[in-house]
Amino acid sequence: MKKNLLFPILGTLLAISLFSCIKDTDFDQAHDVTATPVVELNLIHFNLVAQDFFDETTNTPRLVLTDTTEIRFLDDTETQESLIRADFDFVFTNSIPRSFQTDFTFLTVDNEETYATTTSVMEGSPDAAVVTEFTEVVEGATILQLTQADKVVVTVTIPSSDESLQGSLNLKSKTTYYLEVKERN
Amino acid sequence: MRVVLFLFVALGLHFVALAQNKQVLYGFEEVPQSLLLNPGSKVPQRMHFGIPFLSQIHINGGASGLSVYDIFGNTGEDINAKIERKIFEMKPTDFFTATQQLEVVNFGWRSKSDFYFSGGMYQEFDFISYFPKDLAILAWKGNADYLDYEFDLGELSTTGDLMTVFHFGANKQIADKLTVGLRAKIYSSMLSYRSTNNSGTFVTRLGTADSENIYEHEVRNASVTVETSGIASLSDNFSAGTLIGRAFFGGNLGVGMDVGATYDITPNWIASASILDIGAIFHSKDVETYRASGDYILDGIELIFPPLANGENTFPYYDDLEDELEREIPIDTLYNSYTQMRPLKINTSLKYQFGKTIGGSQECDCMNKGGGVEKQQSIGLQYYSIFRPKGPQMAGTLFYYRKLFKYLAAKVTYTADAYSYSNFGLGLVGDFGKFNFYVAADNLQHYGNLAKSKSVSLQLGLNIKFYEE
Numbered sequence: 245m246k247k248n249l250l251f252p253i254l255g256t257l258l259a260i261s262l263f264s265c266i267k268d269t270d271f272d273q274a275h276d277v278t279a280t281p282v283v284e285l286n287l288i289h290f291n292l293v294a295q296d297f298f299d300e301t302t303n304t305p306r307l308v309l310t311d312t313t314e315i316r317f318l319d320d321t322e323t324q325e326s327l328i329r330a331d332f333d334f335v336f337t338n339s340i341p342r343s344f345q346t347d348f349t350f351l352t353v354d355n356e357e358t359y360a361t362t363t364s365v366m367e368g369s370p371d372a373a374v375v376t377e378f379t380e381v382v383e384g385a386t387i388l389q390l391t392q393a394d395k396v397v398v399t400v401t402i403p404s405s406d407e408s409l410q411g412s413l414n415l416k417s418k419t420t421y422y423l424e425v426k427e428r429n
Numbered sequence: 430m431r432v433v434l435f436l437f438v439a440l441g442l443h444f445v446a447l448a449q450n451k452q453v454l455y456g457f458e459e460v461p462q463s464l465l466l467n468p469g470s471k472v473p474q475r476m477h478f479g480i481p482f483l484s485q486i487h488i489n490g491g492a493s494g495l496s497v498y499d500i501f502g503n504t505g506e507d508i509n510a511k512i513e514r515k516i517f518e519m520k521p522t523d524f525f526t527a528t529q530q531l532e533v534v535n536f537g538w539r540s541k542s543d544f545y546f547s548g549g550m551y552q553e554f555d556f557i558s559y560f561p562k563d564l565a566i567l568a569w570k571g572n573a574d575y576l577d578y579e580f581d582l583g584e585l586s587t588t589g590d591l592m593t594v595f596h597f598g599a600n601k602q603i604a605d606k607l608t609v610g611l612r613a614k615i616y617s618s619m620l621s622y623r624s625t626n627n628s629g630t631f632v633t634r635l636g637t638a639d640s641e642n643i644y645e646h647e648v649r650n651a652s653v654t655v656e657t658s659g660i661a662s663l664s665d666n667f668s669a670g671t672l673i674g675r676a677f678f679g680g681n682l683g684v685g686m687d688v689g690a691t692y693d694i695t696p697n698w699i700a701s702a703s704i705l706d707i708g709a710i711f712h713s714k715d716v717e718t719y720r721a722s723g724d725y726i727l728d729g730i731e732l733i734f735p736p737l738a739n740g741e742n743t744f745p746y747y748d749d750l751e752d753e754l755e756r757e758i759p760i761d762t763l764y765n766s767y768t769q770m771r772p773l774k775i776n777t778s779l780k781y782q783f784g785k786t787i788g789g790s791q792e793c794d795c796m797n798k799g800g801g802v803e804k805q806q807s808i809g810l811q812y813y814s815i816f817r818p819k820g821p822q823m824a825g826t827l828f829y830y831r832k833l834f835k836y837l838a839a840k841v842t843y844t845a846d847a848y849s850y851s852n853f854g855l856g857l858v859g860d861f862g863k864f865n866f867y868v869a870a871d872n873l874q875h876y877g878n879l880a881k882s883k884s885v886s887l888q889l890g891l892n893i894k895f896y897e898e
Binding site: 279287290312333 | 498500501502508509512568570571572573574633641642643644646727730731732733734735736743745746747748878880
């Protein structure tokens, strides 16, 4: 029983390829895939007491306290490409009978200022702490200034202080990051 | 996050082009490769050998709960809306699989003592990933709308293997009604990774008045392990030569076996069963295991405001935070050997044959010593099960077989499985002189548009067969 082998094989393969296809699809849509996660993340926190504003060794007030931390996730390439908006929420709880000015200055690796914001904290009393909330929304073109930053300098300024000052100043903060993760050329 | 997104899209793109049920080929005795699905099947021929690299080409891919069309269908709807709907529709037990096999060598012959010996070598790629739903939600939506929700890290479960299999088996009709077979296998692993049995949760919740900061981001009881074999050395120095060397016993080796039997209950009722890949691969060379475990609550960065002299640096808060994280949830690299069980597969079938009697191998039935007769048509049921990390995946099949001509036989199947309840398959096998050609495919109702199919399986191959003179 000799049969031509080629014909049935080619025929079957042809039938499979003819009857199979992928249609009604548009794979170019892959370029439009965009994840839009909204991420809630703690930022910085501190707890200062009234004595921190008075230097007991020299018996002089310390009116300006400052500290710096790196926030390296802010200027990495992925954040730079994807971040479209950042909402900073600062919650101060003050029981020191003074108002405060607090400055947040964002710096690049080379200490160049890229973004700054400031807020005043309401006066409290040792018996009744006062809560001051401050929200800073950064979006649009200014977001680029923010994502150049690699560190933040926090400066707390008290108008006057003395040995007998009582109370504490507490900060809690978080940021809501609105991201847009997509293919970029 | 980008990696997760990429993975999701890449899987979405590839699963159709690329699982492991060969329901059409099982019990299809005209195809010599049916011996690989049941070493105890009836063997009509006296001798066979496969055309090298062409004797079996098998691809099988699938995604339960998702088709290409679901995502890339030209419906005018925004693709992101479609992806989002699918992320929430799919379950963590949904999976993506891909299997590919290429037979390099296959041969068999009937000995004087009436054993049918067969052997050969094939290459196999096998991949499965369960859908890590919580991680997908976290990557796609973020945690803002999911305060107090515990994201389950244990949903991450995936394995992948590239190997060659060397096998040799024996088949014999040991009684009038019973044919049995046994096949020994040596696995030569080229690449392998596995991340299963993971656990842990991630939750973001609002802190209390006593909390350090506004939120508490907590990772609890985390234990995530990725075992790799044959990958660490290649990531530094990739060489095709090394890979090919591993294909020929140069990599990590394993042993296994297949067993099977066919029993004629009555001349017309025939039952068969097989258990495949009872075995394990012992990974000891080029093994790296990464394990992250621990508990951690992230409060953010606490500023201390230390009194500093001019030019003096403050504390490295950020580095300290990173160090703390690495201390609490360390990522260890281990070099311990590990044993990987092969995914065990079970096939069973029951068929009823009817119609005209046909000679098993030739017109005269004199060589068919006391064996059952073969009829022109049969119908039956098949059950298939494969053991996967999160439990067995099962499939049930109804089939109809018919010998169309002396040289051409066909089998149609209807299969219900995790992918769908409407999978129609067709297999054709032709004996053209000494040449034996077969092709089997399923989900035929989708061949008009493969994009709408959740799984595709295709086997084809070319052999040379000799019957008794």
